[in-house]
Structure formats: structure tokens, C-alpha cells
Amino acid sequence: MQAEEKQxxxxxxxxxxxxxxxxxxxxxxxxxxxAIFVTLSCFFFPWFYQLFYGIGAAxxxxxxxxxxxxxxxxxxxxxxxxxxLLSCVLHITNSEWRKAMYRSAEAMTLFSLMVAATMVMVxxxxxxxxxxxxxxxxxxxxxxxxxxxxxxxxxxxxxYVTGSSIFIYMGSIxxxxxxxxxxxxxxxxxYVLLSLGWRGTDTEWHRLxxxxxxxxxxxIPLAVSVHSIVSWDFAMSLVPGLHQTIFAPYFVVGAxxxxxxxxxxxxxxxxxxxxxxxxxxxxHFDNLGKLLIVLSLIWSYxxxxxxxxxxxxxxxxxxxxxxxKLFGFYAPLYWEMILFxxxxxxxxISRRIRTSFVPMLLISIAVNIGMxxxxxxxxxxxxSRQYLPDAWGIYIPSLVEVSIIVGSLALFxxxxxxxxxxxxxxxxxxxxxxxxxxxxxxxxxxxxxxxTPKSENGDPAW
Amino acid sequence: MxxxxxxLFHDPDSxxxxxxxxxxxxxxxxxxxxPIPIHGVEDVLGAKKSVIRRFTxxxxxxxxxxxxxxxxxxxxLYLHPTGGxxxxxxxxxxxxxxxxxxxxxxxxxxxxxxxxxxxxxxxxRVYVPEAAVDKFAVTVACDSEELFSRAEAIxxxxxxxxxxxxSEGGS
Amino acid sequence: xxxxxxxxxxxxxxxxxxxxxxxxxxxxxxxxxxxCTGCGACVTACQAENNIPIAGESELDRGREMQWMRIxxxxxxxxxxxxxxxxxxxxxxxxxxxCETVCPVSATYHNQDGLNxxxxxxxxxxxxxxxxxxxxxxxxxxxxxxxxxxLDQQLNPDVTVREKGVMEKCTFCVQRIRQAKDHxxxxxxRRIKDGEVQPACVQTCPAExxxxxxRKDPDSLVSKxxxxxxxxxxxxxxxxxxxxxxxxxxxxxxx
Numbered sequence: 001m002q003a004e005e006k007q008x009x010x011x012x013x014x015x016x017x018x019x020x021x022x023x024x025x026x027x028x029x030x031x032x033x034x035a036i037f038v039t040l041s042c043f044f045f046p047w048f049y050q051l052f053y054g055i056g057a058a059x060x061x062x063x064x065x066x067x068x069x070x071x072x073x074x075x076x077x078x079x080x081x082x083x084x085l086l087s088c089v090l091h092i093t094n095s096e097w098r099k100a101m102y103r104s105a106e107a108m109t110l111f112s113l114m115v116a117a118t119m120v121m122v123x124x125x126x127x128x129x130x131x132x133x134x135x136x137x138x139x140x141x142x143x144x145x146x147x148x149x150x151x152x153x154x155x156x157x158x159x160y161v162t163g164s165s166i167f168i169y170m171g172s173i174x175x176x177x178x179x180x181x182x183x184x185x186x187x188x189x190x191y192v193l194l195s196l197g198w199r200g201t202d203t204e205w206h207r208l209x210x211x212x213x214x215x216x217x218x219x220i221p222l223a224v225s226v227h228s229i230v231s232w233d234f235a236m237s238l239v240p241g242l243h244q245t246i247f248a249p250y251f252v253v254g255a256x257x258x259x260x261x262x263x264x265x266x267x268x269x270x271x272x273x274x275x276x277x278x279x280x281x282x283x284h285f286d287n288l289g290k291l292l293i294v295l296s297l298i299w300s301y302x303x304x305x306x307x308x309x310x311x312x313x314x315x316x317x318x319x320x321x322x323x324x325k326l327f328g329f330y331a332p333l334y335w336e337m338i339l340f341x342x343x344x345x346x347x348x349i350s351r352r353i354r355t356s357f358v359p360m361l362l363i364s365i366a367v368n369i370g371m372x373x374x375x376x377x378x379x380x381x382x383x384s385r386q387y388l389p390d391a392w393g394i395y396i397p398s399l400v401e402v403s404i405i406v407g408s409l410a411l412f413x414x415x416x417x418x419x420x421x422x423x424x425x426x427x428x429x430x431x432x433x434x435x436x437x438x439x440x441x442x443x444x445x446x447x448x449x450x451x452t453p454k455s456e457n458g459d460p461a462w
Numbered sequence: 463m464x465x466x467x468x469x470l471f472h473d474p475d476s477x478x479x480x481x482x483x484x485x486x487x488x489x490x491x492x493x494x495x496x497p498i499p500i501h502g503v504e505d506v507l508g509a510k511k512s513v514i515r516r517f518t519x520x521x522x523x524x525x526x527x528x529x530x531x532x533x534x535x536x537x538x539l540y541l542h543p544t545g546g547x548x549x550x551x552x553x554x555x556x557x558x559x560x561x562x563x564x565x566x567x568x569x570x571x572x573x574x575x576x577x578x579x580x581x582x583x584x585x586x587r588v589y590v591p592e593a594a595v596d597k598f599a600v601t602v603a604c605d606s607e608e609l610f611s612r613a614e615a616i617x618x619x620x621x622x623x624x625x626x627x628x629s630e631g632g633s
Numbered sequence: 634x635x636x637x638x639x640x641x642x643x644x645x646x647x648x649x650x651x652x653x654x655x656x657x658x659x660x661x662x663x664x665x666x667x668x669c670t671g672c673g674a675c676v677t678a679c680q681a682e683n684n685i686p687i688a689g690e691s692e693l694d695r696g697r698e699m700q701w702m703r704i705x706x707x708x709x710x711x712x713x714x715x716x717x718x719x720x721x722x723x724x725x726x727x728x729x730x731x732c733e734t735v736c737p738v739s740a741t742y743h744n745q746d747g748l749n750x751x752x753x754x755x756x757x758x759x760x761x762x763x764x765x766x767x768x769x770x771x772x773x774x775x776x777x778x779x780x781x782x783x784l785d786q787q788l789n790p791d792v793t794v795r796e797k798g799v800m801e802k803c804t805f806c807v808q809r810i811r812q813a814k815d816h817x818x819x820x821x822x823r824r825i826k827d828g829e830v831q832p833a834c835v836q837t838c839p840a841e842x843x844x845x846x847x848r849k850d851p852d853s854l855v856s857k858x859x860x861x862x863x864x865x866x867x868x869x870x871x872x873x874x875x876x877x878x879x880x881x882x883x884x885x886x887x888x
Contacts, residue, residue: 009596010497010595010596011595011596014594014595014596053776053797054774054775054776054777054797054798055758055773055775055797055798056692056697056775056776056797059695060760060773060775061695061696061697062696062697062698062769062772063696063769064696065760065763065764065773066760066761066764123759124757124758124759124798125756125757125758125759125760125773125774125797125798125799125800126756126757126758126796126797126798126799127757129738129757130757132738132755132757133737133738133757135532135536141539141540142540142738142739142755143536143537143539143540143739144536144737144738144739145542145544145734145736145737145738145739146532146533146536146537146554146555146558147537147544147545147547147551147554147555147734148554148734148735148736148737148761149554149734149735149761150735150736150737150759150761151558151737152554152557152558152561153737154737155557155558155561155562155565156557156561158565159561159562159564159565159568162565162568162569163564163565163568166568166569166572170572170575174497174594177594178497178594178595181591181594182591196576196581196582196583197581197582197583197584197587198581198583199495199583199587199588199589199593200495200496200497200593200594201493201494201495202493202494202496202499202500202503202507202510203493203510203579204579205496205499205500206499206503206510206512207512207514207575207578207579208575208579209499210512210514210515210575211514211571211572211574211575214514214515214518214567214571215568215571215572218518218564218567218568218571219564219568221564222561222564225557225560225561229557233735233761236734236735236765237731237735237764237765238731238765238767238871238873239764239765239767242764383764386767386769387767387768387868388705388722388767388768388769388867388868389707390703390705390706390707390722391705391769393696394696428497429497429498432497432498433498433499437473437474437498438472438473438474438596439473439475440472440473440475440476440621534640534644535636535640537643538639538640538643538644539639540739541643541646541647542739542742543647543652543653543742543743544730544733544734544736544739544741544742544743545729545730545731545732545733545734545743546650546651546652546653546727546728546729546730546743546874547650547729547734548644548647548648548649548650549643549644549646549647549648550643550644550647550648
């Protein structure tokens, strides 16, 4: 190839991505092994223990019936928001910088949703009957209660999982085709199936373009509605601290916020360990950093709003909740959340920090820790202090719960690691679209636009 | 067995030129194979109608009706008054309707895509692996040797690097 | 009836708020706080009648008491001028219950007796009803409970023993109401007479602070009790329309 070393060529993209799929080093297997081990020992083993003995293995007690399982569920659903939602929004706005990173961001969405679904099963008291929450005709002639916010949840998340998987699959069809040509064995057969016989004709590109855009347009309101609906699990109650209209926007903003921070973390890992330095560049981190700053400011604004309305409401219970949140038993967690979610991201105002990889990684991890704390606080503080003071109580997560939180992270990592080796984690054709299209040899771009090609008898060809 | 002439080009504009000339030259609709979508195809080969729109719309409509029927219908099948609220209430059922609209819209879009792009491909179709990497290919059906040589001439004139004869069902 | 007929009739019957007023009975309880001594006999009776698990000391330390009826205690003032105020709190059987709407599998709903029922078999244990209840009177079975011998001999055969993962709460001793309804039906399809059915707590209260009956019957003891000027509902401002009426204690020492 006569191209200079620095300039990326189309063929290089194919080579790099296929190499990331096929070539696996020892480090990968070690990481995968550790992830699987931690998943089995920290997630499945404590969960089976809990299935056997009852939810009593968790730290829940009388006023605090919801605990870290639900907080984790909301955290993982929140993390899922950024991938597909951001990808769709950026697709509609024709942004260039999305192209290299959206595939893994969407994968993050899909796997977060899967982990969130398992968290629901861990949370529920009798998970062997959880299928009753699905609308299916049965002998008992019973249907789920569609008036319940939890059921909006079931429908919304089912739609979101379907939409996300379809979206990521549709976007990957041309990439599966590109990869199928150069692989052998089981991979070849798998990609032949997955690529559906894609050839890249103009008709196929046209249809894919339209279908993809329609899907993006449908998924954007869906993603906004999913986390609003999850927030209504809380907001439709009567209890103080939960019964607030701000919850829907609060949760959606929080979800996009924590999801974007998750994307930054995943991008860092992908870039470093899958040799994608040329595809995921400072530009991506810069733009993600700008997005994070905006979301952090909106999040801080909503928190200030909550404080303000709690304070001027004048009702004793809202004010009591507020004081408890800020200065009560969970106060250290509250201030840690404010530090990590409102204060630390302000560092990204500086362009130097936004374009340096390790600080961005650290900030994104801090943001996610802060956002998990936020979900936990919503669950713990509001249940600890409700209307009747005799029923106040403290909730401390048990060892089983902490282990399951760690295990869920390992489960997500396992799924993502497997994904990286099966599906091209950087979109081949979209990256090529950001690169310079090859031009006719010996002609400048001006000549091409000015000159209309002529056919044999001198008329223009079109 | 239909024969196809296939020309490989280095850049999309030459491929487009070649396709336009082939079309002018009276050949059947040429197909462009490319690793990325090419802009300007519709000017050369004619506008494409997309039927996916209709699938999405009717899918969404079906979803809306199905969603509301599911929620309201099951509510009256086994009467379970809850919370002093009516059995058929609009705020919760509108949310269910909304979600089902989007779900069925998404599924219908996928169905429309598969049908209109004729996926999955059961029989082998004309394809070159280079078209998925960095070359742009133009293929056109030509049944006879004479048609093939005319096509080859047009392709070479437009700047094809390689011209091949491919028969559908084999290579 | 065809499906459309069922659809329309179901929609019409439950369309306007207040449809629970058309139900068969409207079981109500009044608790006279002036008479209540806080002895806790009602709590014990409820535990005996409804097979409520005994949590045990270690579970109680973790805050997992199991009492469908609990006596709430509020201390006022400093020693030696402390005053204790207590109020027995049980499921208020709200007509506009916040817990009923949130159950995804309809394990809790309002039945034709105006009771907020919990169907143990259907409960999958999402515990959202407990979060939504502002009175916090719902209790969750964190473990499979067992009764050491000979306590297992005192279990009530009319009531189930709930397995782990199921939510439970006061049912106004629905097994007694069901039995009374059966007797009334056998007796010639009459309505239940006032005083014929009493939950365990009402039956046991030594001070007769608890009165139970049908408020649709204007001659019942409970209707007369409800018309007392001291009557109020706990957390009335939440509009849950509870079926338990409390009669305020008149504090002779206050001013």
C-alpha cells in the first residue's frame, strides 16, 4: 500500500476490526476467566443462597422493604440509557464523532438491560412466579394489573430491550458481511447467518438507511419514556420524598448522565486493550466530556430544585425528609454523591482534562459511583423516614447485597467481553464514512464537481 | 443462468459514472456494491421508493390499538377494582398504548426492511468480497457474449480496474 | 355475555369514583383512644388468630417484627414529666388504597366487602405495596417461618401459613367474615347481623375500645361510634379514605 503510515485506509479499518475479533491474547482469556469467576461466586452463589433462605439474607427490614437490589436495577437501567439514546440522537443530527463509538455504546445498553432484568429477579420475593407479570393467556384467566407502574415498567423495558437489540443488530449487518468474508470455521457460519446475505447494493443501503432512521426516531421517545416510567415506580406513591413530579426528568437526566459516564469508561478500556487508538480519539473524549458537563449542571440544578422545594414547602414531613437526607444517618453518602456528581465533573471545564484519557476515566468512574449512591439514597432515606415516626428505621445493606452488586458488575463485564469477540465493536462502515472517500486518481475535487462526464455523443451522462 | 458483468472501481464517482452510462446504454438496472453508502445514486439510477414508511405507520397503528385493547380488555375480563380508581383508566392505559405503539412500530419497520431489501438471501447473489473493503463495484446483467463485451467496454472506459464475468448461482 | 357486553358493563360499573359504596358491606372499625390502655391484647390475639410468625430476638434486632396490629408509642416531655401516647395501628382497609394500584400481578385488590385483600398465592413479592402504604402496615415474610413445638399446635386451621417472599397484612379477620357470611346464607340469605362477626382484636380488647361492624347499616354500633365528634382518620389529608376511624383521646391534663 502506497499510503503514508499515518493516513488510515479503508482496508486498515477492516483489518483492525477483524483482528480485534479473531486475535485473542492471553490477557483476554485471563480477564474473561476472572470475570466469570467473580460473576459465579459473587452474583450467582449469593443469589442462590437467597433463593433458598428468603429475602432475609438481604438487609431489608420493616420500613425498608426496598434495598440495594432496586437501586441497582435503576442504576443499570440508567446506564443503559446513554448508549442507544445517544446513538439515536446523534444519528438524527448527523454527527460525525458518534461513528466510531456507538456500536460499543449500544452494546453497553443491551447488556445493562440484561443485568437490570436479573436484578429484578434477585429483588423479587418469589422469582419463580415472576412470569405472572407478563401478559399471557393462562388457565387461571388472570392478567397482570396494567394500572400498576411496575407493569408500565415491564412493558417499557421489554420494548426497550427489543428496540435496542434490533437497533444494534441492524446497524451491524454490513459489518457482519465485511467480517464474514475473511473468517473461517464457526465464525464464518455465524456471520453468514447474521449478515442475511448482505451485499452492499445501493438498494440495500437505501433500505437500511431508511429503516435505521425510523428506528432511531422511534427509539428516542421510547428511551425517554422508559426511565420516566421507572421513576414512576417511586413517584406514583403517596409517601414523602418519593411523591414528586420532578422524578421523571430527574431520572432521565440522571440516566443519560450516568450512561454517558459509562460510555467514557468503556471507551477507555476498548481503546487501550483492543488497539483502537486510531478510531477512538481525543475528539470523542472531548465531546463526551462536554456532554457530561452539561448533564452534570442540569443534574445539579435538579438537586438544588429538590432542596429548594423541600425547604419552602413548609410541610413538616418534606422538610424532615430533607434534613434527614442532608444531616441524618446517611449524610456522608449524600455529601459523597454531591462531591462526585456535582463537584468533580466541573473539572471537565478545562479542555486539558477533557482530552486526557486517564483523568476522564477517573471522573467517569466517580460519576457512576455518585449516581449509584443517588439511587441508593432515594431508596434508603425515603423509606427510613415516612409519615409515622414510630415506624422509622435504618437500613444497612448486608454482605449478600454488596456481593451481588459486585457480581452484577462482573456479569456485565463478562457479557461485554464476550460481545467484543463476536460482534465488531467499532462500526466498520460508519468509520469509513468519516474518512475521506477515495477520489478518482489524478483529479482534484474541484474538477469533479465542475465537470459533468460526457457520453459518446457528447450529451451529459445524466 | 444469468451472466453478470462486474467492474471494480477505486472510487465511487467512477462507479456512478459507469452505472449511468450502462443505464443509458440500454442495459438492465445496474447494481452498485459498495462498502459505504454512495451519495448521488438516486440522480443516476432513479429515485427509490421506500415502502418501509408504510410498514412503520401501520405497525404503529396496530400497536396502539393492540396496546389499548390489551390493557382495557384484560381489565374487564377479571374485574379487580384497585385503589378506588376506575377499571378502565386513561393515564395508565395511555402509557401501555404508547409502549405497544413503539414496539409494534419497531417490529414492523424491521419486517418492512427485510421484505423490501429481500432478506435473508436464500440463493447466492452477485457479490465480490472487495466491495466490503475498499472497492466500489458495478454489476449489470448481460445474457449474451455481445452484451458482455459492450458492458466491459463501458466499464473499462469509466475506469474499472478489473472486469469480471460472474454467473448468478456461482462465481 | 359477549365480550363487548362485559367490556361495557365493567367500564360502566366502575366508572365513577365512589363505586365501593355499592359493595355488599362496608366493614369499618372504630378505635376509641380514650378507652385504649395500650395493653397489647389485640396484638396477641391477632397473632394467635392469623398464624403470624414469631420473629425471634435476632430478627427483631434487625427490625423485622411481624405484627399485623402494632401499638405505636410516642413519648413526650422529659423525665419525670414524660407522657406516653399510643395508638394501635392496623391496615386501614383504605377505599382509595395506594397499595392496591401498584401490585403488578393484582395480588391486592378491593373486594366486594370493601376490604383490601391480599392474595398470598398470587403475590410475587415485589414489595411495592409496602413502600406505597403511608401507614406502613404491610409486613413481608423474609424467611420461611416455623413454630417450635408445642406452638405449632396452636395454629389456626382456618388461616394459611404464608411462605417466604409473600406480603401479608391485617385482613379484618376475613376468615371470620367469610364464615359469618356462610352462616347468614345458610340461615336464609340474610345479611350479617351487627355484632355477629368480630375480628380477633375486637373480640379480645378488655376495654372494649375496638368496635367493628358494617357502616352501611345505620343502626350498627360502629355507625353510631363513627358519628362521635372526636372521630378522625390517621393521615386524613392523604385522601386514602381509610375504613378505620379513631376517636381522639381527650387529654384532661392539657390546659
